[in-house]
Amino acid sequence: MTAALARRWLAPALVGVVGLALWQTLVVAADVKPYLLPSPTAIAEQLGQVRPLVWSATLATGANALVGMLAGSVTAILAALLAARSRSVDLLLSPTAAAVSVMPIVALAPALNTMFGTTSNTPRRLVVAVVVFAPVFVTTLRGLRQVQPVHRDLLRAYAATPRQAARTVTVPGAVPHVFSGLRVASATAVVAAVVAEYFGGLQNGLGSRITAAAANSAYARAWAFVLGAILLGLTFYVVTLALERVVTRRHGG
């Protein structure tokens, strides 16, 4: 157990430490200018100084990502349930989902800022919700469609009504698919929440702090906020993954 655990964590940790050491050596030895690439120690120093600010910015961006992700996923799951039930809803929604997934929605942020005002978090949450919608919708719908032939026969043999079929087989069977969509969405939700802040509006989140620090030539500080963004993204991903594990353990995974 401990040996397996060590092997699992040791290798990536080692890669990280070696990478940081190389980075530090490179910056010091080649005398790289801080505006090109600050050294890890400089970033750590900055992080120590602005830690409360990184924390509050992470919370603000995290809240946007979370609200947007919840809204987007709930909408996507409901839409997929409708689309799985009705062919016409499917014809209506599936192309829309495809269009939304290729639309550079983050680029809409400035327009949304004007729409909702620059003191609102709504545009950012909206951006996240739209970005999350497509992957969750597509995977959920696929899950709802993938009923095993043997289960379909069984439901027919026992004369199950469509509602009973949904409750006993189709919906529970789609749960693992929903989670694989959520897992993809969790990473992009944070990216969208951070990038949406690059286009102005409230100055409370990681994205706006990164742009502000960079604009003030405080490059090491900008990197400290980037670190916050990385940790936030990881947290979202890991929490979704853990939820997925808990729920799908019953599916014999």
Place this chain on the structure above:
Amino acid sequence: MSTPATAVDARGVGKVFESRSGTVTALQDVHLTVAAGEFVSLIGPSGCGKSTLLRLVADLEEPTSGELVVFGKPPRAAREAGDYGITFQQAGLLPWRTVSANVQLPLELHGVGRRARAMRAAELLALVGLAEFADAFPHQLSGGMQQRVAIARALAEQPSLLLMDEPFGALDEMTREHLQTELLRISASSGAAVLFVTHSIPEAVYLSDRVVVMSARPGRISGIVDVDLAAAADRTEGLREDAAFFAAVTAVREVLHGAPAPAVRGVDVR
């Protein structure tokens, strides 16, 4: 009991599948009667329509010609009345439900109360020897155990007909022989007629009162062999080494390979 003496009556049943690449005649002019409580096996090469015939009886497909009657009713009415229980080659258990909840599925779909359901499931799991696995999930069970759960599920509503589509096809030989003996005991105690699809000759002979041999392209019945061994409940492993058993196996094999006279009906093994 008010059940008619005939479980299944097929009169000139045919099934043609239309596809883009043309039409396939899966079944042609099938005449077959299964009496109530009788164990009948369908055997033949792949593509002979044995599974199709079973699916027609189950009303999972509709015949394109002829008439099919199940307990005096059209198959659709029999299906809706819950006259039959069914198992497939895959156990087809719902992986997110416990073993007990899987057995309860047909009862749940037909509005049986929670307590009655739980009691019936406990009874059935005891019957198939899985009482202590009631709260396990299917993936914790071996293939043979899963198939026993599927059999328990098929028996949940005390059907008068059991339709089994190669239920032991994916199991190893030892598990298979063990389950065959179990099935004999279970079917004898339930009194249900069984329509059993298989491609194993010894399996068909060991289990059945009659073995229906089918041939392919087009699928039709090429002969019926009466297996006159012991009564179902009295058949034991020892029978597999009995001369009468081998004689019946030979008789089925000859019809299957179209050897002597096509009218091999009834094998005198006593």
